[in-house]
Amino acid sequence: MPDDIVPTTTAPKPAPLDKKAYKSDQEVRWCPGCGDYSILNAVQQLLATLGVPRHQLCFVSGIGCSSRFPYYMNTYGLHSIHGRAPAFATSIKTANPDLQVWLATGDGDGLSIGGNHMLHMLRRNVDVKVLLFNNQIYGLTKGQYSPTSPPGLKTKTSPMGSVDRAVDPIRFALGCGATFIARTIDTHQKHMLAVLEAAAKHKGTAFVEIFQNCVIFNDGCFDDVIERSVRDDKTVDLVPGKPLVFGKQLDKGVKIDAAEARVVTAAEATPWDPSTRSAAGAFVLSEMAEQPGNPTPIGIFRSISAPTFDEGMNKQVQTAIAKRGAGKLKDLLWTGDMWDVK
Amino acid sequence: MAQSTSELPLQLIDSVVIRFAGDSGDGMQITGSQFTHTAALFGNDLATFPDFPAEIRAPAGTQPGVSGFQIRFAASDIHTPGDAPDVLVAMNPAALAVNIKDLKPGGTVVVNTGQFGDADLAKAKLTSNPLKDHSLDAYRVIEVDINKRVIEALQGSTLSPKEVQRCKNFYTLGLMYWLYNRDLEPTLKWLSEKFAKEPAMVEANQKALRAGYNAGDIHELFQGRYEVPRCEVLPAGTYRNIMGNQAVSLGLIAGAELAGLKIFIGSYPITPASPILETLASYKHFGVLSMQAEDEIAAVCAAIGASYAGHLGVTSTSGPGLALKQEGIGLAIAIELPLVIVDVQRGGPSTGLPTKTEQADLLQAVFGRNSEAWLPVVACATPSDAFECAVEACRIAVQYMTPVILLSDGYIANGSEPWRLPKIEDLKPFPASFRTELENFLPYDRNADLARPWVKPGTPGLEHRVGGLEKAHLTGHISYDAENHEFMVNMRAAKVMKVRDSIPTPQVHGPQKGKVLILGWGSTYGSIWGAQEKLAEEGLEVARMHLRHVWPLPHGLAEIFARYETVLVPEMNLGQLVRLLRSELPGVNFQSYPKVQGQPFRVHELTAKVKQLLGR
Numbered sequence: 016m017p018d019d020i021v022p023t024t025t026a027p028k029p030a031p032l033d034k035k036a037y038k039s040d041q042e043v044r045w046c047p048g049c050g051d052y053s054i055l056n057a058v059q060q061l062l063a064t065l066g067v068p069r070h071q072l073c074f075v076s077g078i079g080c081s082s083r084f085p086y087y088m089n090t091y092g093l094h095s096i097h098g099r100a101p102a103f104a105t106s107i108k109t110a111n112p113d114l115q116v117w118l119a120t121g122d123g124d125g126l127s128i129g130g131n132h133m134l135h136m137l138r139r140n141v142d143v144k145v146l147l148f149n150n151q152i153y154g155l156t157k158g159q160y161s162p163t164s165p166p167g168l169k170t171k172t173s174p175m176g177s178v179d180r181a182v183d184p185i186r187f188a189l190g191c192g193a194t195f196i197a198r199t200i201d202t203h204q205k206h207m208l209a210v211l212e213a214a215a216k217h218k219g220t221a222f223v224e225i226f227q228n229c230v231i232f233n234d235g236c237f238d239d240v241i242e243r244s245v246r247d248d249k250t251v252d253l254v255p256g257k258p259l260v261f262g263k264q265l266d267k268g269v270k271i272d273a274a275e276a277r278v279v280t281a282a283e284a285t286p287w288d289p290s291t292r293s294a295a296g297a298f299v300l301s302e303m304a305e306q307p308g309n310p311t312p313i314g315i316f317r318s319i320s321a322p323t324f325d326e327g328m329n330k331q332v333q334t335a336i337a338k339r340g341a342g343k344l345k346d347l348l349w350t351g352d353m354w355d356v357k
Numbered sequence: 358m359a360q361s362t363s364e365l366p367l368q369l370i371d372s373v374v375i376r377f378a379g380d381s382g383d384g385m386q387i388t389g390s391q392f393t394h395t396a397a398l399f400g401n402d403l404a405t406f407p408d409f410p411a412e413i414r415a416p417a418g419t420q421p422g423v424s425g426f427q428i429r430f431a432a433s434d435i436h437t438p439g440d441a442p443d444v445l446v447a448m449n450p451a452a453l454a455v456n457i458k459d460l461k462p463g464g465t466v467v468v469n470t471g472q473f474g475d476a477d478l479a480k481a482k483l484t485s486n487p488l489k490d491h492s493l494d495a496y497r498v499i500e501v502d503i504n505k506r507v508i509e510a511l512q513g514s515t516l517s518p519k520e521v522q523r524c525k526n527f528y529t530l531g532l533m534y535w536l537y538n539r540d541l542e543p544t545l546k547w548l549s550e551k552f553a554k555e556p557a558m559v560e561a562n563q564k565a566l567r568a569g570y571n572a573g574d575i576h577e578l579f580q581g582r583y584e585v586p587r588c589e590v591l592p593a594g595t596y597r598n599i600m601g602n603q604a605v606s607l608g609l610i611a612g613a614e615l616a617g618l619k620i621f622i623g624s625y626p627i628t629p630a631s632p633i634l635e636t637l638a639s640y641k642h643f644g645v646l647s648m649q650a651e652d653e654i655a656a657v658c659a660a661i662g663a664s665y666a667g668h669l670g671v672t673s674t675s676g677p678g679l680a681l682k683q684e685g686i687g688l689a690i691a692i693e694l695p696l697v698i699v700d701v702q703r704g705g706p707s708t709g710l711p712t713k714t715e716q717a718d719l720l721q722a723v724f725g726r727n728s729e730a731w732l733p734v735v736a737c738a739t740p741s742d743a744f745e746c747a748v749e750a751c752r753i754a755v756q757y758m759t760p761v762i763l764l765s766d767g768y769i770a771n772g773s774e775p776w777r778l779p780k781i782e783d784l785k786p787f788p789a790s791f792r793t794e795l796e797n798f799l800p801y802d803r804n805a806d807l808a809r810p811w812v813k814p815g816t817p818g819l820e821h822r823v824g825g826l827e828k829a830h831l832t833g834h835i836s837y838d839a840e841n842h843e844f845m846v847n848m849r850a851a852k853v854m855k856v857r858d859s860i861p862t863p864q865v866h867g868p869q870k871g872k873v874l875i876l877g878w879g880s881t882y883g884s885i886w887g888a889q890e891k892l893a894e895e896g897l898e899v900a901r902m903h904l905r906h907v908w909p910l911p912h913g914l915a916e917i918f919a920r921y922e923t924v925l926v927p928e929m930n931l932g933q934l935v936r937l938l939r940s941e942l943p944g945v946n947f948q949s950y951p952k953v954q955g956q957p958f959r960v961h962e963l964t965a966k967v968k969q970l971l972g973r
Contacts, residue, residue: 039822041834070817075662078825085822086835091814093665094824095658096688102623102655103662109646110621111666113815132658135651328646335641342643344614345781347607352543353597353778354400356589 034063039089050201050227051080054146055087057207058117065215073114075104077124080155081148081227084119098129101136104143109325115215117144122163123153126182130162137191139324140219144211147184147222150229151236158232170232184224185301185316189294195221196297196317197253200241201228206252206313213315219323240304240311253300253314258284261310269303269310271296276303278310289318367538367584372431374439375533377526378456379448379469381414381424384526389426391530393773395543397598400587401430404883406438406957407771411628411711418472418480423455432586436883436890438772440959444536446529448472448503451481457493465497467532469525471504499578503528510568514561524565531569538584541566592777599776601740601769602629605673605699606636608747610643612697613669615748616755617788619644621663622671623656625678628711629767630701633673653681657698661685664694665823667791667813669751673699676718677708679725679762686760687726690849692823693801693809695754695761695789699747702766704955713955714767716879717930722762723908723937729846731853733757734908736764738882741776743769746905748784753856755789758808764907766929768880768957792819800833806859807852853909860906862913867893867900870920873970878904878934881927881958888963899967907934910941918945923970925950927958 037059045051062072072090076082078097085092091114095103100118108116125133125147136143152170153159159172163184167176188196195217199210207225214221226237240249251261251269259269260281268284270277276299289297297316304311336342375392379385386407396403406427415422429439441461447453449472460466468488478486487493488500507528511521527544534541545563552558573579599607613620622645624634638647646668650656653674660670674682679700689696702718704710722734735750737743743765750763792798792810795818801809812819821833829836830844865874867889877885882903889901900921904910918924925948926935932949939947950966952958 041822068817069820070815073814076824085824088822090820092822092824093662093692094822094826095662096684096825099654099658099685102650102658103665106621106623106646106648106659106662106668106670107666107814109648110619110663110668111814114666131651132655135655328648332641332644332646336644339642342610342640344611344784347610347640347643348778348781349595351597352394352398353595354398355595356400356591356593356777 032063032066034059036069037062037089039087041086043087044083045080046231048230049080050150050229051084051148053201053204054148054207054225054227055084057204057211058146059088061208061211061215065212067115071114072117073107074117074119075100075107076119077129078155079121079124079153080229081119081121081146082124084146098124098127099132100124101129101132101143105136105139105141105324108142109328112325112329115144116142117146119146119148121147121154122149122151122161122184126184126187127162133187134191137188137193137220137222140194140321141324142219142326144214144217144221145223147224148227149184149224150227150233152229152233154229154232183301186298188222189298189301189317193222193317194219194319194321195315197222197315198224198226198313200226200237200246200250200313202241202243203246210314213318217318219321249310250313251310253287253289253312253316255287255289255315255318258286260284269300269312271299274299276300276309278308289315365579365582367582370583370585371433372429372435372439373444373537373583373585374427374429374442375444375446376425376427376442376456376459377446377529378423378425378452379446379526380417380452381410381412381422382417383424383448384523385424385426385448388526388530389428391544391547392533393428393598394547395534395539396428396430397596397775398543399539401585402433402435402588402591402775403428403430403598403773404435404438405429405773406768409712416480418449418451418477420451420455420481423452425452425456430585432588434588434590436886437957437960440961444533446533448525448529449481450478450483450487453487454481454483457487457496460496462495463497465499466493467499467501467529469503469529470500471502501532501572501576501578506568506572507565510564511561514564515557516561520558521561524562527562527565528569531566531571532573532578534566535570535573536579536582538582541570591775594777596775596777598773599740599744600771600773601737601743601765602632602701602771603636604740604743604776605737605747605763605765606633606640608744609637609671609697609699609751610640610645611744611784612748612751614643615784615786616669616751617786618669618755619646620671621646621648621660621668622673623648623650623659623663624673625650625653625656627653627675627678629703629770630673630675630678630699632770633699633701637671653678654685657682657685661689661694661696664689664696665692665814669695669697669755671697671699673701675701675703675711676705676721679718679721683726686732687728687730688825689760690726690730690732691825691828693758693849694811695758697747697750697754697761697763699763699765701770702764710955712767714880714957715929715953715955716764716766716881717933717953718764719878719907719930719933720936722764729850731850732760732762732908733853733856733906734762734764735905736879736907737769738879738903738905740769740772740774742882744776744779749905752787753859756787756808756859757806757852757856758811759853764879766880791816795819799831801828801831803848807848807855856906857909857912860911862911862917863902863904865900865902865917868898869900871898871900872922873899873967874918874921874924875899875901875963875967876904876924876926877901878907878928881929884958884960884963885927887960888967891960891964892967897967897971897973904934908937910937915942915945918942922946923948925967925970927952927963927966929953929957
């Protein structure tokens with residue numbers, strides 16, 4: 016039996032690769048115009064830039080449109096069952112720590128049927144990068160309301176409007192104690208690349224909510240915020256170390272004042288630090304868009320350092336071996352109080 | 358240490374059944390397991406049957422709160438914990454009321470009279486005192502005020518009065534040790550290790566144990582003492598006592614070692630399976646990664662993810678948990694990865710009888726998933742057999758790249774027996790091989806066993822995707838093709854049936870043809886063997902056979918069954934194996950004998966049934 020518990024192979028030195036190298040030979044079967052394409056493109060671009068070797072990547076998903084993602088990546092991939100991808104990703108990273116593990120999920124997969132698993136992966140801080148495609152609708156089952164759909168949304172299963180209150184993915188992740196929380200937009204490649212790069216470099220669970228447009232069942236649901244002509248005035252980018260300024264002219268700012276985030280002039284804007292001990296600032300920002308007229312925060316809400324589950328698990332194995340010696344079959348069985356029969 | 362100086366005669370007897378019964382808080386499980394431990398070290402054959410309520414502490418003194426531990430220890434080779442106790446130890450009226458009906462006629466009942474006040478009788482819902490109303494006239498009653506004796510024995514102790522009363526069980530154990538001329542040393546040693554950090558507790562319990570022992574001499578409670586000699590008829594070898602859950606755990610570690618793999622166990626606590634997760638968590642120096650998952654579903658999914666990543670994924674559960682895991686198991690069947698699912702069955706449906714035994718998950722194990730989702734099912738027969746079965750489950754999982762369900766049950770899980778330790782060199786390795794060659798790699802290619810290649814993610818050049826969508830033969834690409842689907846459904850089923858080529862036809866014990874063959878699976882093993890022996894003593898020779906592999910069924914059964922007029926199938930369910938057998942082997946006269954009481958079969962129940970079949 017090999018003595019090394021943690022694989023010790025070292026990653027070949029990253030070298031920028033061609034984006035095309037990450038495309039699998041499978042035909043992409045999302046609807047024309049779907050926001051998923053741009054996310055796939057950004058991820059492939061990012062991995063090429065970072066030069067992560069294909070064999071050290073593993074994409075895990077659950078069920079839904081977003082969860083077809085692994086099939087389109089020329090890496091290792093596991094398309095699992097509805098909602099449970101976090102459980103698979105947790106053990107894949109723990110049992111095979113050299114892998115960089117990504118998880119593609121949606122608002123239904125990740126926050127409805129899989130909400131429990133998402134909670135526990137976030138609190139455990141497993142080193143997994145989460146892409147949560149939020150389109151506020153069930154796409155693959157053809158247009159039922161989701162846990163992020165706004166109340167009142169009329170769908171096939173809510174002909175009189177949904178009575179459910181919506182869950183906010185950012186606040187959910189904050190509540191779970193996630194160590195990296197960000198939001199980006201499918202149509203904003205530059206922003207998405209920057210956010211995904213920060214996620215890729217984060218050690219621990221990196222949770223990225225992506226506003227993703229479903230052209231068939233919920234077309235334009237984010238348009239009042241993300242449409243190019245209004246985007247600069249309707250969003251505020253949370254950039255670590257930078258003041259919270261926004262607007263076409265960068266003349267407006269956001270000031271976090273006790274339990275409230277207010278729009279102020281750029282000069283008065285709060286400098287943003289997502290690594291403070293308290294998550295209160297991030298929480299206040301996550302709620303601000305509910306006030307009419309306020310911008311929607313995108314960017315990095317939270318980025319703190321904490322021990323990861325996968326390392327902790329493997330460390331315990333190493334500690335046990337150091338203390339007790341690597342287990343031998345004979346000692347496993349032939350132990351305790353024994354007696355002989357002749 | 359020196360044994361008693363008693364002048365009472367020591368009578369040799371072959372086998373004794375003792376049942377310790379008391380309140381859930383009386384420490385009866387510890388008392389029973391200590392008696393077991395001592396008997397094992399002495400070299401008796403033994404079988405145990407702990408029987409306790411699901412509540413941790415039901416209201417004190419009530420009948421639902423009664424906890425029992427039955428042990429049979431013997432000089433001969435025995436197979437069950439015994440139908441009826443020879444001795445009942447009753448720590449309170451409730452324990453007496455619940456258990457007295459099981460005591461052998463003329464048996465001995467040791468009663469703690471210190472717990473027989475009016476209030477105690479009322480808590481047990483007894484309207485009259487059994488010690489006074491002649492309801493115990495058929496038994497030999499030994500009255501001891503254990504409450505008072507413990508106080509006397511522990512005079513001057515720094516323990517509180519409540520803590521002093523907690524030593525009652527060791528006083529009682531001491532008394533039983535005297536009666537059966539047992540060595541106190543193993544328990545004295547155990548106490549000093551168990552309470553190493555609390556010297557006052559060690560001292561008090563040791564004192565109580567000695568006081569109980571000495572009371573046998575001083576108070577002349579009994580008319581004689583008994584000795585159950587060492588059992589010399591067991592097969593030669595080195596033995597240790599083992600409980601079923603422990604044996605499963607050791608078997609899983611051994612199985613993984615024999616496969617050259619590390620275990621990842623993802624489990625969620627559930628009675629009576631939790632000790633498997635607890636045990637594996639304590640073997641991290643064997644490279645075991647143990648994860649207490651957030652629920653049963655996450656547990657199985659994490660186990661599958663670990664197998665995907667190159668470990669041996671394991672999950673342990675009981676019936677309700679297995680139901681939750683079934684969708685995940687279906688994925689493991691589709692992506693064809695090794696996985697061992699241990700189901701320690703308990704009474705159902707729903708929450709049912711969590712601490713009681715049953716065999717009613719067989720059909721759930723074989724058929725419990727959506728669509729055609731076949732997998733092999735292995736069933737343990739006894740606590741020690743659970744070791745071999747766990748190794749076997751690992752072998753099948755790795756060799757055939759398939760999930761395997763290992764069925765145990767509450768009776769096996771908590772029961773114990775001597776285990777003849779296997780020689781390490783006799784354990785045959787079945788090394789897993791990970792594909793690394795790039796040439797002609799196809800993720801759904803198959804070897805002679807129809808198993809597909811296992812590729813550890815991280816292997817350069819073999820990047821590929823797997824998932825729950827139907828896959829094209831060989832390439833593993835998503836395929837909605839009608840013919841391919843049917844081909845793959847058949848292929849997966851054929852692979853499971855192929856397991857038959859690697860398993861033996863079970864042996865028939867007894868006459869090779871005749872009127873009755875008793876066919877068992879799982880924990881009915883000991884009762885069936887006991888019944889066969891009992892019948893033989895009465896001149897009735899019947900055959901028995903036991904199935905370890907319940908799916909797929911081994912080769913050669915039809916030919917064997919054809920030699921008997923009747924194949925009797927006792928099961929702790931409504932006849933689940935019989936349903937399988939009738940569909941697979943039509944034309945055989947199978948007789949179902951169901952018992953669904955949360956209790957194992959008694960030998961006399963089986964002998965009565967066989968006699969009925971034989972017209973005797």
